[in-house]
Amino acid sequence: MKILAIETSCDETAAAIVEGGTKILSNVVASSTTMHQKYGGIVPEVAAREQLKCIIPTINEALSGSLTPFDAIAVTVGPGLIGSLLVGVETAKTMAFVLKKPIIPVNHVLAHMYANFIPSGSGITFPAISLVVSGGHTELYLMKSVKNLKWLGGTLDDAAGECFDKTARLLGFGNGGGVAIQNAAQKSPIVHLPRPMIHDDSLNFSFSGLKTAVMREWKKKQDPAGFAYEIQEAITDVLVKKTLRAAKQYDVKSILLSGGVAANMRLREKFMIHNSLFMIHVPPVSLCTDNAVSIASYAYFRGEPVDWKTITAIPDLSVEA
Ligand code: KG4
Ligand code: ZN
Numbered sequence: 001m002k003i004l005a006i007e008t009s010c011d012e013t014a015a016a017i018v019e020g021g022t023k024i025l026s027n028v029v030a031s032s033t034t035m036h037q038k039y040g041g042i043v044p045e046v047a048a049r050e051q052l053k054c055i056i057p058t059i060n061e062a063l064s065g066s067l068t069p070f071d072a073i074a075v076t077v078g079p080g081l082i083g084s085l086l087v088g089v090e091t092a093k094t095m096a097f098v099l100k101k102p103i104i105p106v107n108h109v110l111a112h113m114y115a116n117f118i119p120s121g122s123g124i125t126f127p128a129i130s131l132v133v134s135g136g137h138t139e140l141y142l143m144k145s146v147k148n149l150k151w152l153g154g155t156l157d158d159a160a161g162e163c164f165d166k167t168a169r170l171l172g173f174g175n176g177g178g179v180a181i182q183n184a185a186q187k188s189p190i191v192h193l194p195r196p197m198i199h200d201d202s203l204n205f206s207f208s209g210l211k212t213a214v215m216r217e218w219k220k221k222q223d224p225a226g227f228a229y230e231i232q233e234a235i236t237d238v239l240v241k242k243t244l245r246a247a248k249q250y251d252v253k254s255i256l257l258s259g260g261v262a263a264n265m266r267l268r269e270k271f272m273i274h275n276s277l278f279m280i281h282v283p284p285v286s287l288c289t290d291n292a293v294s295i296a297s298y299a300y301f302r303g304e305p306v307d308w309k310t311i312t313a314i315p316d317l318s319v320e321a
Contacts, residue, residue: 004070004095005296006059008088009080009108010135011047013054015062016292017070021300022119026062027293029286030054048083055091062292070101074299077105078317079136085313093308102305108290109137109319110149111298112258115283117146118297124281125253129246132319133239134259135161135177138205139319140246143256146301149321152246153203160235161261163207167214167231171224181228182264188226191217193234198241203249205242210234236267243271247278254279263288 002025007014011032017025032050063070075092078085096103113130130141130149138155158166164178173180193213196206214231239261247255255278257271263285271280287293 001072001300002070003072003074003104003296003299004059004062005074005106005292005299006055006088006092007076007108007290007292007295008051008055008084009076009078010084010290011042011050012290013051013058013087014290014292014295015059016296017062018118018293018296018300021114021297022117024118024293026064027291028058028061029291030058042081044081044083047081048087051084051087055087059091072102072104072299072305074104074106074295074303075311076108076111076295077311078108078314079319080108080313080315082313082315085315089311089313093311096308103308103311104299104303104305105311106295106298106303107317107319107321108295109134109139110302110321111294113141113143113256113294114297114301115258115287115291115294116256116281117301118283118287118293124256125279127250127252128254128256128281129243129250129252130256130258131239131243131262132259133160133257133261135159135165137259137319138207138239140203140243141321142246142250142252149302151320153205153242154319155205155207157206157208158211160205160207160239161259163211163235164231164261166211167227170214170218171227173224178261178264181232182266184225184228185232185266186225187229188223190221190223190226191230193217193230195234195237195241198238203242203246205238207235207238232264232266235261236264236270239267240270244274252278254281257282258288258294260289
């Protein structure tokens with residue numbers, strides 16, 4: 001089965017066609033990052049207006065990569081920005097109605113982890129612990145099978161990506177976010193930052209205290225490379241420790257990483273040290289950040305077609321599967 005997927009939950013406009021949940025036939029991502037650089041962050045109205053312009057050309061480009069027609073449409077319905085979600089949702093509904101194709105609503109956060117199933121399931125053995133770590137979410141799941149998900153814990157305040165983004169701004173990296181911190185990081189003994197909740201027994205996270213500590217220490221000494229190093233160490237230490245705790249607690253065979261922060265090279269490196277104990281899976285960088293391929297893959301493995309009339313955008317859609 002070939003699925004055309006549409007993703008517009010934040011500032012990306014993406015469309016892809018994926019066959020059998022694992023084979024990418026086309027993959028197009030348009031981002032309005034340069035617009036947002038100009039305005040100092042994501043402005044929801046600006047994002048939605050850009051997406052309105054991009055959505056048809058993006059879908060057209062994705063369709064031209066496929067030689068045969070698709071069988072169903074998958075679309076992100078939430079969580080995300082209301083204006084942005086509506087662009088994708090209304091386009092998908094119109095296509096489903098006009099082309100008489102089944103339509104599958106998709107949860108953006110859950111979909112991130114399905115980037116790990118490309119190509120051909122990547123030999124994942126279950127049970128697995130899945131860490132989804134993005135700009136808006138830091139969530140841990142137990143995955144007993146490709147369909148069976150259980151939410152174990154998440155952030156109590158800021159997401160890890162949000163912490164990267166906010167501290168990057170403070171360090172003078174504009175909207176460069178986690179990538180800017182990764183590129184600037186250089187070991188220096190200047191600052192020590194806390195690893196919030198690292199010794200806590202729960203599988204929850206907290207990153208707002210780390211951001212506050214950066215603000216406090218930055219007033220004393222301003223060393224962008226040293227701070228970048230220590231911020232990256234602190235965030236990745238917590239993510240690795242908590243994920244390993246979950247993996248041991250549930251006696252799993254594999255660990256799956258996904259979401260924009262899983263693109264971080266230091267995080268990948270720290271997880272790979274444990275590759276003999278657990279099979280560590282991480283998608284290519286382009287499938288960690290927002291894309292429509294993982295939306296199609298999720299729809300194939302776990303989605304349910306519904307009547308197009310019942311689909312709406314749900315900005316605060318729960319991620320507790
Ligand atoms: O999954 P994503 O593209 O969008 C959301 O669903 O939020 O994740 C975006 C987040 C941003 O916070 C960005 O700073 C972070 O992923 N990110 C990174 C890296 N690349 C993207 N964080 C750390 N290191 C990276 N290399
Ligand atoms: Zn995302």
